[in-house]
Amino acid sequence: MRERTRVAGTRSRCYRSAIACRNELARLYAARCRVAQNSFLCTIGGFVSIQDTLEAFQQRLVERGLKSTRQRGLIVETFFELDRHVNVDELLLEVRKRRASTGYATVYRTLKLLVDLGFANERRFGGPETPTIYDPSFERDEHFHLICLECQHIIEFRDVPLEKRHEAIAREQGFTLQQQTLDLYGHCTRENCPRRPQA
Structure with a gap:
């Protein structure tokens, strides 16, 4: 596990929830709050x-x-340390840095188990030809996605007013909302994206 690094200053907004975070850990650690880099996972709240x-x-x-096995524990720990959307191949690559003998099927089954037990969400962005993506999940950790059609880069975001509007629409229609998803597709501006707009 990575060593935690103390960063001076405070953080006023959570990058995931876009709301003020009152948690002491948020004020002690990185301003961008990629909390998993410091061995913590944000549960939004x-x-x-x-x-x-x-x-x-x-x-x-x-x-x-x-059964609880060391290998399964290593896979789960690695998955949560990454704290981002990953497919089986990406997670396998990371796990093999720590234990070279880990097999694809073991990682796949462990991810399926995480989904079954409520610790991960299984998503497929862009249709059946794209790989299944797994995302760490927590109770009410609802977030939306910006997905690049070219390089499949995914950016998570939360928009509390939009969530509240969805809930209001559901109530107006006599509908009990259980889950919200919003996936916005376009082209990103990352340097390594093939469709990056030229300046």
Whole structure:
């Protein structure tokens, strides 16, 4: 696990929720708050250490009568440390940096288990030809996505007023909203994107 780095100053807005964060950890760590880089995962409304997440995962395994193995633990820990959308191949590459003998099927089954136990979301951006993407999930960790059609780069964002508008529309229609998704597709401006607009 990476060493935590203290950064001077405070952070007024959470990059994921776009709301003011009152958590002490947010004020102590990186201004951009890529919290997983400092071994913490933002749950939008609080922070949970990766260790706490692993313990919750182990607890759910016990409740389901499933085995806990070191390899499975390593895969789960790596997944949460990355704190971004990954496909099986990307996660396998990261896990193999720590344990070269890990197989594709083991990573795939572990990701499926994370989805089944509520620790990950399974998404497919861009249709059936694109790989399945896995995203760490927490209770009410709803967020929207900007997806580049060319390089598949994904940016997460939250928009609380938009979420509230969706909820209001649902109420007006007599509908109980269970989940919100919004995926916006376009072309990004990253330097390594083939469709990057030229200056």
